[in-house]
Amino acid sequence: MNVDDSLDAPLVDMPINPAPGDCMPTMLAAGRVAPIVKIKYYDGTAWDVCDMDLARSVLADRRLSKDIALTPDWMRVPGEFTGSQPSAEVARAMVMSDGPEHTRIRNLHARIFTPRNTETWATGLAPLAEELLDGLAAEAAAGDGEVNLVEGYTHPIPRGSICKMIGLPPGMHAELKRVTDDIIYSPDLAVRGRGIGALVAAVTGWANDPSPLQEGVMTALLDAVDGEAAVTINEVVTWTVGLVMAGYESTASLIASAMLEALRKPAGQRPGSEAEIEAWIEETLRVHPPFPHATWRFATEDLDLGGHLIPKGAAVQINVAAVNRCPHGELADDFDPSTALGHLSFGVGRHYCLGAPLARLEAKIALTAFLSRYPNARLSDTTDVSWESGWLTRRISVLPVVLAGVGSP
Template sequence: MNVDDLLDAPHVDVPTVPAPVDCMPSLLAVGQVAPVVKVDYYGGTAWDVCDMGLARMALADRRLSKDVELTPDWMRVPGVMLGAQPRAEVARAMVMSEGSEHARIRSVHARIFTPRNTEKWAVRLTQLAEELLNELAAEAAGGGEVNLVERYTYPIPLNFLCEVLGLPPKMHAIMRRATDDIIYSPDQATRAGGVGALAHAVAEWADDPSPLNEGVITGLLEAIDGDEAITVNEVVAWTVGLVMAGYESTASLISSAMFEALSRPADRRPRTEAEIEAWIEETLRVHPPFPHATWRFATEDLDLGGYLIPQGAPVQINVAAANRYRHGELADDFDPGASRDHVSFGLGHHYCLGAPLARVEARVALSAFLSHFPTARLSETTAVGWESEWMTRRIKVLPVVLAEHRLAQPGHGRRDQHG
């Protein structure tokens, strides 16, 4: 490889600070500039991969490492997403580790996110959906308008994850406030404080697990003296990671799937299990909850599609642009029947371990809502509100007029109603 023959990626401006706006237009505009671009990020420069073909190559290339020790000093900003990662000597997280350490951590988590557990959890998710939807029945009778984010799309994954972790109900609101501060506060001090508060809370539970119910946290604590040599610091770091990524991204996915459904007439919404599944996949493509994949670092000079990625460079995959661009052409319409692929859960050895569970949560939530409220619609007076930055994106306000409510009968789900 002759470095002098490679292209220098053009410099673009991308919003990196959380704000009550939708970042998607900016991220897609970047994809029109070049397949690889450079972006200013907290005083340094990052390389952003926007083309689907190159994104797939980058996600699978082991020379783009996720080892947290490769993070340049200028990126270690308290309160930003990478700054929320612990130092390597304290604890390694699955998302920012490689080699034997990544394999060890992934093995521990894989015993939690098993197909058997996912099947079992689907039953509990259905129960949670029914409980929340029946609570909305009184408001539906009066034709009331609700923010579905606060009443449904966030409570389902939050309540579920807290149950899986073993957190009593009184702790659910604490988790929601902490993750909101960490991910979406525009104030760095608030974000850093949120990370510290969440880690401190988990550390206290590790020291005294008596307030916890039996769940993932108690299971990890019991394994500290086991064969995997899990440390208390790892239990803290992994729990914080599960809280931050385990429900926030799923809640965003559910909200976006609901938004796309309620934007259409009732007869154009998904009905069968197959249609629901295709709807969720298209939502993942068009509305990835994390518009950028987590960081990678070049371990040597790389040729990526004719562009130079210099050794040590921080690299991001612009999932939002890659999902919609195919060989320079924009596939911007929401079309579940087109069966287009996406990289919203990544690829290769860092493919999202929780992807099957996230899909189940989204399918259950969407199916149950459309079954209960077949004539629900978006508000005509209150706007849908987005909140985002270049790594995270969600709907914060999803105003819905519930209209008719159909009480579910025991044993009669969407499959029974629609064949």
């Protein structure tokens, strides 16, 4: 179809700022309106791709660029994710770059995110999981038998992993949690902006004086500052901040959602073998993508996408929540790991998530340890599961569970 014959995408409502509650029904409803819809986003308009085939096209189409320099001014809202990125002149992150710069940054990160390093970063997570499970048992025994797995289990595991990966000593873990919670889930843009500033300031301090750091990604990046890759201090800061935001929160959401789906099933229908656990995690990624929208792309020219006009300069995202379900008909909303329906939660192609193997491994360790220790645990009969969500992020904030079975009080 010629661009001149393209249709204007319909306008739909969509939550932008994070808030208590679950955005998933709204995300899925948008996908049932049209393959591409428009969203009012702050003072501008965003195009939202809700169809699997079109999403794959977007991910491969170089006319839809991730270059941060193309971000329209109306998107640069203090405290908002894209607006929190520095200008292109300061530093480009892997997630918001394209072309030779993206290749340079990705190749450098690929040397760090090796299978060997992934296994090294995961070392200690199984003992950490057991320690946390002991703590849950003590908490349950001291109270009414009910615990919130989010606070006591699903978040501390990936937080421990990301801190070890970056090289942060244990004393810094609590502050990292507070700041990232403000940045990702505060409904107040001013609070989010201050959180971003605090995190950037902290990482900048470590870059200028890495003596508090342990060996990890940040020290490896700092070692590259004077090397062949021509890495700058500003890039080290920007990339480390990005790793904290993307690596910790998304995996915590994945683990909590996988636990929720397991606890919804009778004990005999929960995953037990390694293969079952791995399939469970993939189905969780499909049904509960931690980031319900992918990161931004910008049209470098007028183009036709699925019969709809995407004008030059348009801000485009993929509605991963809808895309993961759209091609599967009546099976779309079922949680059934045996179907192996597939998903785009980690993307595809040149921007595929480098941290995907680590996220899968962390989720596997967490789910295996909990179900082994508490095979008969169940969801609370008196406290509801609670969600926090928005345009870019979605997580369980309260996962109330009554422990039972082996190892319980």
